[in-house]
Each structure stands twice: as C-alpha cells, then as structure tokens.
Amino acid sequence: MARRGVLKINGKRLDTPAFIPVATLASVRGLDGRDLKEVGVQAVIANTYHLHMKPGDELVRDMGGLHRFMSFDGIIFTDSGGFQAFSLGFGMEHGVGKIADNIFLENLKTEGFGNSESRKWAFVDDGGVTFHDPLYSRKSRLTPEKSMKIQSNLGSDVIFAFDECTSPLSDYEYTRKAMERTHRWALRCLEAYDKKQKIFGIVQGGEYRDLRLESAGFISSLPFDGFGIGGSLGKSKRDMLNILEWVIPVLDRDKPVHLLGIGGIEDIFESVERGIDTFDCVTPTRWARRGVVFISPRSGGNRENKFRIHIKRSDFKKDSRGIDQWCDCMVCQDYSKAYLRHLFKANELTFFRLASYHNLRFIMKLMEEIRESIESGTFSELKKRWIES
Amino acid sequence: MARRGVLKINGKRLDTPAFIPVATLASVRGLDGRDLKEVGVQAVIANTYHLHMKPGDELVRDMGGLHRFMSFDGIIFTDSGGFQAFSLGFGMEHGVGKIADNIFLENLKTEGFGNSESRKWAFVDDGGVTFHDPLYSRKSRLTPEKSMKIQSNLGSDVIFAFDECTSPLSDYEYTRKAMERTHRWALRCLEAYDKKQKIFGIVQGGEYRDLRLESAGFISSLPFDGFGIGGSLGKSKRDMLNILEWVIPVLDRDKPVHLLGIGGIEDIFESVERGIDTFDCVTPTRWARRGVVFISPRSGGNRENKFRIHIKRSDFKKDSRGIDQWCDCMVCQDYSKAYLRHLFKANELTFFRLASYHNLRFIMKLMEEIRESIESGTFSELKKRWIES
Numbered sequence: 001m002a003r004r005g006v007l008k009i010n011g012k013r014l015d016t017p018a019f020i021p022v023a024t025l026a027s028v029r030g031l032d033g034r035d036l037k038e039v040g041v042q043a044v045i046a047n048t049y050h051l052h053m054k055p056g057d058e059l060v061r062d063m064g065g066l067h068r069f070m071s072f073d074g075i076i077f078t079d080s081g082g083f084q085a086f087s088l089g090f091g092m093e094h095g096v097g098k099i100a101d102n103i104f105l106e107n108l109k110t111e112g113f114g115n116s117e118s119r120k121w122a123f124v125d126d127g128g129v130t131f132h133d134p135l136y137s138r139k140s141r142l143t144p145e146k147s148m149k150i151q152s153n154l155g156s157d158v159i160f161a162f163d164e165c166t167s168p169l170s171d172y173e174y175t176r177k178a179m180e181r182t183h184r185w186a187l188r189c190l191e192a193y194d195k196k197q198k199i200f201g202i203v204q205g206g207e208y209r210d211l212r213l214e215s216a217g218f219i220s221s222l223p224f225d226g227f228g229i230g231g232s233l234g235k236s237k238r239d240m241l242n243i244l245e246w247v248i249p250v251l252d253r254d255k256p257v258h259l260l261g262i263g264g265i266e267d268i269f270e271s272v273e274r275g276i277d278t279f280d281c282v283t284p285t286r287w288a289r290r291g292v293v294f295i296s297p298r299s300g301g302n303r304e305n306k307f308r309i310h311i312k313r314s315d316f317k318k319d320s321r322g323i324d325q326w327c328d329c330m331v332c333q334d335y336s337k338a339y340l341r342h343l344f345k346a347n348e349l350t351f352f353r354l355a356s357y358h359n360l361r362f363i364m365k366l367m368e369e370i371r372e373s374i375e376s377g378t379f380s381e382l383k384k385r386w387i388e389s
Numbered sequence: 390m391a392r393r394g395v396l397k398i399n400g401k402r403l404d405t406p407a408f409i410p411v412a413t414l415a416s417v418r419g420l421d422g423r424d425l426k427e428v429g430v431q432a433v434i435a436n437t438y439h440l441h442m443k444p445g446d447e448l449v450r451d452m453g454g455l456h457r458f459m460s461f462d463g464i465i466f467t468d469s470g471g472f473q474a475f476s477l478g479f480g481m482e483h484g485v486g487k488i489a490d491n492i493f494l495e496n497l498k499t500e501g502f503g504n505s506e507s508r509k510w511a512f513v514d515d516g517g518v519t520f521h522d523p524l525y526s527r528k529s530r531l532t533p534e535k536s537m538k539i540q541s542n543l544g545s546d547v548i549f550a551f552d553e554c555t556s557p558l559s560d561y562e563y564t565r566k567a568m569e570r571t572h573r574w575a576l577r578c579l580e581a582y583d584k585k586q587k588i589f590g591i592v593q594g595g596e597y598r599d600l601r602l603e604s605a606g607f608i609s610s611l612p613f614d615g616f617g618i619g620g621s622l623g624k625s626k627r628d629m630l631n632i633l634e635w636v637i638p639v640l641d642r643d644k645p646v647h648l649l650g651i652g653g654i655e656d657i658f659e660s661v662e663r664g665i666d667t668f669d670c671v672t673p674t675r676w677a678r679r680g681v682v683f684i685s686p687r688s689g690g691n692r693e694n695k696f697r698i699h700i701k702r703s704d705f706k707k708d709s710r711g712i713d714q715w716c717d718c719m720v721c722q723d724y725s726k727a728y729l730r731h732l733f734k735a736n737e738l739t740f741f742r743l744a745s746y747h748n749l750r751f752i753m754k755l756m757e758e759i760r761e762s763i764e765s766g767t768f769s770e771l772k773k774r775w776i777e778s
Contacts, residue, residue, distance in 0.1 A: 026731070030738040033723060055706075055731040062707055063727050071723040289738075317444075318451055334422060334460040338452050342415070342444040349419040349678075349741055356738075 001248060001275030004374040007256055009157045009198055012075045014042045016256065016277040017370055019263060019363045020077060021284065024050050026060070026070040029285045030356035033071040039329065039361040040368065043075035045280040048150050048159075049084035053136060057153035065155025077280070078156040080202065081142045083230070083260065085129040086165035124164055126181060144188040152194035160228055160260075161189035163202040168232045175206035175232075183218050190222060198225040200258060207234035209246055216250035226256040229276075233262070240267075244274040265294070265307045265366065269383045272370055284363050288355035291344045294362040296326035297389035307386075311355070316341045329361035390637060390664030393763040396645055398546045398587055401464045403431045405645065405666040406759055408652060408752045409466060410673065413439050415449070415459040418674045419745035422460040428718065428750040429757065431463045434669040437539050437548075438470035442525060446542035454544025466669070467545040469591065470531045472619070472649065474518040475554035513553055515570060533577040541583035549617055549649075550578035552591040557621045564595035564621075572607050579611060587614040589647060592636055596623035601632055605639035615645040618665075622651070629656075633663040654683070654696045654755065658772045661759055673752050677744035680733045683751040685715035686778035696775075700744070705730045718750035 007014040021028045021036070023044040028036060036044065046066060051057055063069045066076050123130045128143030147162035162185050164178040182204045193199050201224035205211030219227060229247055233240040244259070251257055256277040263281025271279060284294070291311045294301065301307035301324075309323075322332035323340065331340075331354045343351035373382040396403040410417045410425070412433040417425060425433065435455060440446055452458045455465050512519045517532030536551035551574050553567040571593045582588050590613035594600030608616060618636055622629040633648070640646055645666040651657075652670025660668060676682070680700045683690065690696035690713075698712075711721035712729065720729075720743045732740035762771040 025735045025737060026728070027737050027739040030742070032719075032739055032743060034719060054735055055727075059707065059727070059731075063709055063725065069725070069728050071728070318448065320452055330421075330423060336452065336458070338444075338448070339415070339458050339460070342448075346414050346443055348414060348416050349738070349745075350416040350421055352738055353419070353742055354421060 002272050002374050002379050003275060003277070004371055005256065005277055007075070007277075009075050012042070012073070012157070014075050014278070015371055017268075017272045017367060017374075018043060018278045019268065019367050020045045020258075020278055020280040021360055022047070022280055022282045023070065023072075023076075024282070025054060026051060026066060028356075028360070029289065030353045031285070031360065035357060035360075036072060036074070039357065040364040041074060041360070043077060043278075044072060045077035045079060046070075046154065046156065047081075047084065048078045048147060048154065049081035049140075049142065051078075051154060052081070052150045053133070053140075057150040061153040061155065067155065075158065076154075076156040077158040077258075078151045078154050078160070079260070080160040080162040081147050081150070082129070082160075082163040082165050082202070085131045085140075085142055086167065124178070124181070126184070128162075129164065144185040145192045148189055148192040148194065151197065156197065158198045158200060158226070159193060160230075161186045161193075161199060161201045161224070163204055163230055165231045166204065166206050168207065168235050170206055170232065172206075172208055172211075175204075175208055176211055178231075179204045179206075179211050179215050183215070186219060186222060186224075190224070200224055200226040200228045200256075202228040202230040202260070203247055203251075204231045205243075206232045207239050207243065209242070212243055212246045213250060216247040220251045224255065226258065227251050228258045228260050230260045237267070237270075241270055241274065244271060244276065248275040263363070265301075265363075266303055266387055268363075268366065268370070269387055272374075273379070273383065284359035285356045288359045289352050291351075291355070293323050293340075293355050294327075294359050295324045296362070297386055298326040299324045301386075302389050303387055311337065311341050311344050311351075313341075323358055324362065327358065327362050327365060329358050329365075331355075331358040331361075391661050391763050391768050392664060392666070393760055394645065394666055396464070396666075398464050401431070401462070401546070403464050403667070404760055406657075406661045406756060406763075407432060407667045408657065408756050409434045409647075409667055409669040410749055410752075411436070411669055411671045412459065412461075412465075413671070414443060415440060415455060417745075417749070418678065419742045420674070420749065424746060424749075425461060425463070428746065429753040430749070432466060432667075433461060433463065434466035434468060435459075435543065435545065436470075436473065437467045437536060437543065438473035438529075438531065440467075440543060441470070441539045442522070442529075446539040450542040450544065456544065464547065465543075465545040466547040466647075467540045467543050467549070468649070469549040469551040470536050470539070471518070471549075471552040471554050471591070474520045474529075474531055475556065513567070513570070515573070517551075518553065533574040534581045537578055537581040537583065540586065545586065547587045547589060547615070548582060549619075550575045550582075550588060550590045550613070552593055552619055554620045555593065555595050557596065557624050559595055559621065561595075561597055561600075564593075564597055565600055567620075568593045568595075568600050568604050572604070575608060575611060575613075579613070589613055589615040589617045589645075591617040591619040591649070592640075593620045594632075595621045596628050596632065598631070598635055601635045602639060605636040609640045613644070615647065616640050617647045617649050619649045626656070626659075630659055630663065633660060633665065637664040652752070654690075654752075655692055655776055657752075657755065657759070658776055661763075662768070662772065673748035674745045677748045678741050680740075680744070682712050682729075682744050683716075683748050684713045685751070686775055687715040688713045690775075691778050692776055700726065700730050700733050700740075702730075712747055713751065716747065716751050716754060718747050718754075720744075720747040720750075 005016040130141045144162040151159040163182040201219040205215040259279040316337040319337040373379040394405040519530045533551040540548040552571040590608040594604040648668040705726040708726040762768040
C-alpha cells in the first residue's frame with residue numbers, strides 16, 4: 001500500500017510520504033524558519049486550540065495569517081482542536097495518550113472514565129465540547145463552527161474537521177455515540193469552513209473494526225480534500241496497525257491520508273507500508289529537549305532502543321564522534337557527542353537547538369530515503385534494514 | 390585615541406575595535422558556531438574557571454582543545470579565573486559587579502567588606518585565592534600557575550594573567566595590596582604560561598589614579614602580548630572613563646588593550662574613543678534571554694533607554710515591524726515584534742535564539758560601523774549620532 005505522492009496546495013509542494021513537524025504555538029520548538037528549510041521541512045502543523053488561546057487567532061489574522069506571522073512559506077496544516085479538548089481535559093488528568101498504557105488502563109477502567117458525556121474534565125454535547133483547560137485554569141468550549149472560524153483566521157492551507165476524540169478507555173457503545181457525533185460535526189464543518197482552505201475529514205471509531213469501517217466509509221463519501229485517522233488507536237501497536245489496515249482501503253485513494261500524532265521510527269515504516277501519506281508528531285523536538293537523540297542502524301539504532309540514545313550516557317564523556325554516522329545534518333558534522341553531552345549537562349540553551357535540529361533532520365532524511373525506496377521499489381528492503389537491524 | 394587595528398593570531402584575524410562575545414561554557418548561549426560566523430564574530434572569550442569545573446579542562450584538552458570542542462575556528466580568548474573568584478564569592482553574595490551601585494555601596498560600606506584578605510566568601514594569600522563556589526557548593530582554589538595550566542589545557546589563542554580582582558568597596562590600602570600581589574602573580578604567570586599561547590597582563594589599581602598609573606607602568610614593562618584593564622572600574626561611568634584615560638596612554642601602544650566585562654552601547658563608544666581595542670560582555674545574550682532587545686537611533690534607541698526595548702511591551706502586540714530598522718539580521722528581516730512578543734510570552738525556546746541572534750548581530754554591526762568610521766575619520770560624528778540622538 002506504500003505510495004509516493006506529491007501534494008500541491010496554493011503553489012506549494014509536499015512530497016509524500018511526509019513527516020510534518022508540530023509548530024504548536026507557531027514555532028517548531030527551538031528552531032527558526034530557516035532551520036526548517038535547511039532540514040527539508042515542506043509542511044508544519046500548528047495547534048488550533050493553543051493558538052486560539054495564545055496569541056489569539058484574530059491577532060494572527062490581523063498580522064496576515066500564520067505564514068507571515070511565523071515566517072514559513074511552506075504548507076501549514078492546523079489541527080481541529082478536538083484532540084486538545086481530549087488531551088487537556090481527560091488525557092492530562094489521567095496520563096492517557098493516543099495508545100493506552102496497560103497500567104493506566106487497568107487503573108482507570110474501574111473508575112469508569114471515558115464512557116460518559118458528562119465527565120469531570122469535559123462535557124460533550126451535540127453542539128460541541130466544553131472542557132476545563134488546566135493550562136489557563138479556565139473553561140473552554142469548542143464547536144465545529146468555532147474550530148472552522150479559528151482555522152480560517154489562522155489562514156492555514158490545510159484544516160481538519162472538528163471531531164470528538166475518544167480514548168482507549170472508551171467502550172464500544174460510547175465510541176459509537178462519539179463517532180456518530182463526529183459524523184454530524186463533519187457535515188457542519190463542510191458547511192462552515194473557509195472555502196479558500198483545504199479540509200480533511202477525520203475518521204473515528206476507536207479500536208472497533210465495524211466502527212472504523214463505517215466511519216471510513218462515511219467520511220470518504222463526503223467532499224473532503226483528504227482524511228485524517230484520529231482518536232484512539234487502541235491498546236497496542238498491533239491495534240494501531242489493524243486500524244490502518246481496516247480504514248485505508250475504504251478511503252478514496254485519490255486523496256491523501258494523514259495519521260494524527262504518530263511518528264516513532266518503527267511506526268513511520270509500518271504506517272507508510274499501510275498507505276499513510278503524512279503524519280505529525282512532537283517526538284523529534286520533545287525528545288531533543290530531554291537529551292534524547294535519534295541514531296540510525298549504522299550507529300547502533302534498532303527497534304529495541306527505538307533508534308534513540310540519551311546524550312548524557314557516561315560513555316559519551318570523551319566520545320569525539322558525532323551523534324550519527326548516517327545523518328548529514330550540521331550537528332552531526334560539526335559537534336561531538338562529548339560536546340553535546342557537556343552542553344546538555346550544563347543545561348545550555350544551545351543544546352536544545354542542536355538536538356532539535358539533528359532529530360528533525362534525521363526524520364526528514366529518513367523520509368527522503370523512504371520516498372526514494374518507494375520510487376525504486378525497494379521499500380521493503382529499506383524497512384527490513386532499519387527494523388530488523 | 391580611537392584606533393583601527395587588526396590582530397593576527399595563529400593564522401586567524403580579528404578586526405579591532407572588536408566586541409568579543411562570551412562563551413562561558415564553550416557556547417555563546419542559544420547560538421551555534423554557524424550563527425557566530427553569520428553575525429560576524431571573529432573571536433569569543435570563554436571562562437577558564439567555569440570550564441575547569443564543567444566539563445573540565447583536561448577533558449577539553451583530550452578532545453583536541455576548545456576550538457575543536459566547540460567547533461569555532463576563530464580566535465578564542467580565555468579569562469584568568471580571577472574575576473570568577475571575585476564574582477562567585479564576593480560579587481554573588483553582595484550583588485556587586487564591576488561598577489558598584491550606589492545603594493549597594495552604602496549598605497555594604499558599613500559592613501566593611503572588601504578590605505580584608507580573609508573574607509566570608511574568599512581567602513586571598515600570596516599563593517592564590519581560595520573561595521567558596523556557590524554553584525557547586527564547594528571550596529575552590531586558583532593560583533597563577535593553576536590558571537596558566539587550565540588555560541593551556543583549554544588551548545585558547547589568547548590567555549589572561551591571573552589577577553586579584555578588587556571591588557568598588559575596597560579602600561586604597563587594600564587595593565594597593567591586591568595590586569602588588571597581582572604584579573607578583575603577573576611575573577609568575579609569565580614564567581608558567583604555555584608559550585604557544587599569547588598572554589595579556591591585567592592592569593589593576595581600582596579607582597585610584599596613582600595605583601592605576603603604577604600598575605599600567607609595571608604591567609606594560611613586562612613582555613606581555615597585550616593588556617587587559619580589569620578589576621573595579623569605580624563607582625560611576627565617569628570613574629570608568631577616568632581609569633581608561635589614566636591607563637591607556639601609559640601602556641605600550643604597539644599592543645592591544647582589552648577592557649574586561651564592559652559592553653553597553655554608550656560604554657563601547659566611550660571606550661573606543663579612549664583607545665580600547667577589544668571588550669567582552671555577556672550583555673547581548675543575557676538581555677536577550679530576558680526579552681530585552683537592542684534598537685538603534687533609527688528605531689528610537691537612545692542614551693536614556695540604553696538602546697533597548699522590552700519585547701513584551703503591550704504596544705508591540707500587533708506591531709508588524711521587525712525589531713530594528715537599521716539592523717540587517719535575519720530576525721529583523723523575517724520576524725515582526727508581534728511574533729517575537731508572542732514567542733517570549735509563551736516562553737518558546739525559539740525566542741531566546743532569535744533574540745540572542747539579533748542582539749549579537751546588532752553589536753557586531755555597530756562595531757563594523759565604528760571601524761569604518763575610524764577609517765574614514767568620522768568616528769566623532771558616528772558617536773554623536775548615536776549618543777546624542
């Protein structure tokens with residue numbers, strides 16, 4: 001199912017499969033617009049809800065839109081805000097992400113969370129979601145129409161329809177209810193959205209096969225410009241892959257498919273193999289800020305270590321080699337692990353920038369190789385070389 | 390006395406008058422080696438004592454020296470560690486810098502600090518300085534020989550002789566005692582230093598004319614490669630200028646003169662006018678991290694506002710202009726004050742980098758114009774345009 005494509009939007013180009021870095025508040029943390037260009041970024045995704053709160057979508061509009069505001073002339077995606085309503089409310093309170101950790105699952109199941117419209121952290125009605133935002137200690141409300149309005153103000157190229165994100169703790173009945181609401185919201189978004197933007201519809205349905213198939217069929221039948229696969233991706237990597245295998249064949253293959261919030265290296269290979277065109281994830285820059293940098297098989301990266309090393313490892317104290325032998329970024333060319341370890345241990349600002357730069361270039365280069373391998377029919381070999389190394 | 394010069398050391402070049410940014414722990418905070426090149430930095434100064442503690446000068450030596458370690462191929466100065474013994478001990482405890490603030494002065498005078506070899510924070514004997522380091526909660530000791538050894542390990546191009554730094558609170562008698570000790574230490578440094586490096590002797594003598602003259606005469610009579618003007622620069626800007634006017638004419642004018650730890654824009658003009666060739670200061674990057682950015686007269690910068698604005702000012706909320714009309718840096722070309730204000734208020738990492746980049750380029754460009762004005766005989770006009778604007 002892996003495929004090589006080109007998205008052309010507003011005179012800009014995105015070669016797929018593509019990794020799309022997250023610019024939460026209109027900046028990819030630690031990097032500037034020139035850095036993004038250098039590492040090969042053609043598109044970023046910014047967070048609708050976060051920008052609505054700070055600095056405000058109307059301010060961004062008044063400043064000429066996101067492209068001019070953040071000085072990035074590539075393609076800008078914005079998410080719908082639905083995931084923030086989920087993650088800031090439920091997720092932050094209970095430490096649940098897109099794939100539930102088993103321990104959390106056991107603890108929380110007994111509490112009965114995830115199956116009710118009226119929760120401690122959020123209230124979902126047919127109009128929209130009202131949730132407590134712990135970042136601002138205030139109540140926020142998002143509706144499909146409001147999400148469309150905010151995204152229009154932001155002036156992104158690609159927007160997502162507003163959806164209700166369920167958690168891996170939601171049962172079948174609740175997930176169905178939420179999915180049906182997401183479908184009604186999809187129609188409202190198609191009414192309300194700014195027709196100058198491209199809009200992607202989001203497939204929900206949690207880990208349930210029939211719901212995912214139904215959702216994919218419904219969303220695919222609507223005049224969206226592309227699709228996102230959102231919400232709970234189940235309780236394990238296997239669940240996630242099942243979901244991709246159910247959904248993607250149902251979707252209109254003339255349109256791009258985005259996997260929301262996923263970006264581990266193994267996940268990238270598995271998702272591309274199943275037909276995903278784009279994904280976004282905060283991983284490269286978030287890990288960088290924690291001192292974790294990516295390494296390729298050539299430098300000992302493998303499935304077990306998740307292609308990651310922690311720079312503070314004591315055996316790097318006098319390691320004069322760069323982070324990775326395969327990576328071509330300026331950090332790998334110019335700086336030793338010993339130097340980077342020193343900067344990290346001293347909490348020097350420069351470390352966060354250099355590590356973010358490397359991690360992002362690493363992923364962008366991986367995507368380049370993946371695209372080339374698809375073109376030359378050697379994707380399986382490339383995948384094997386990385387994943388089974 | 391203003392003069393245009395070129396320092397050539399180990400095949401590298403420094404055009405003077407020059408501002409030398411501080412790379413405390415082998416990094417100019419928030420910037421990388423490529424940034425330094427772009428903004429026009431030909432030399433940096435790293436901190437001997439800090440690097441001795443972290444990551445250790447022997448490690449830096451084993452990694453091939455500072456140039457290779459931090460990937461900077463320009464000229465690297467290291468200070469002597471004498472100022473850290475002062476600032477970490479006395480200075481940090483009492484909030485006194487190189488020029489005493491009047492309030493501190495009044496408060497502290499009564500406590501009688503600054504006139505004793507045995508202080509709460511440090512003990513100075515003829516061998517060296519033992520001081521309490523609050524950063525590591527431990528006792529440290531530096532001697533002239535140890536300073537020379539550390540600087541040799543670091544492998545910098547230009548080193549400073551180890552000196553006893555007095556404070557603006559030190560009286561005449563103590564300042565004389567410390568100066569004489571600094572002179573004895575100068576001789577020991579000239580014995581002990583690594584002859585592959587260039588060594589600058591430091592003139593002490595506080596705010597006392599006869600001591601400064603005596604110190605300048607003595608240090609100038611020794612076979613140093615250049616001079617630093619160190620220690621207390623008095624209780625006011627006027628005191629500082631007096632000190633420069635006393636000292637510089639006494640020094641061998643065939644050798645460069647460095648003013649340690651000074652770098653405000655007005656100070657730069659006044660020091661250059663009095664014959665200073667180089668200075669260093671943490672100001673550009675430190676202010677940047679606090680949200681303070683430099684502006685030129687063209688954008689309203691003047692002596693009163695110290696050529697600085699705080700980016701969080703509410704009138705910048707929708708200001709689509711760059712920070713400064715005169716500055717040619719990529720930050721001023723690509724980003725609005727509204728965007729930078731947003732990043733600062735959101736505590737985004739990218740802000741610290743962009744603000745540091747601007748502030749440093751601003752100072753480097755100012756130095757370029759100062760050098761050109763000296764060449765064309767228009768320094769006074771340039772100074773007038775900036776300082777009397």
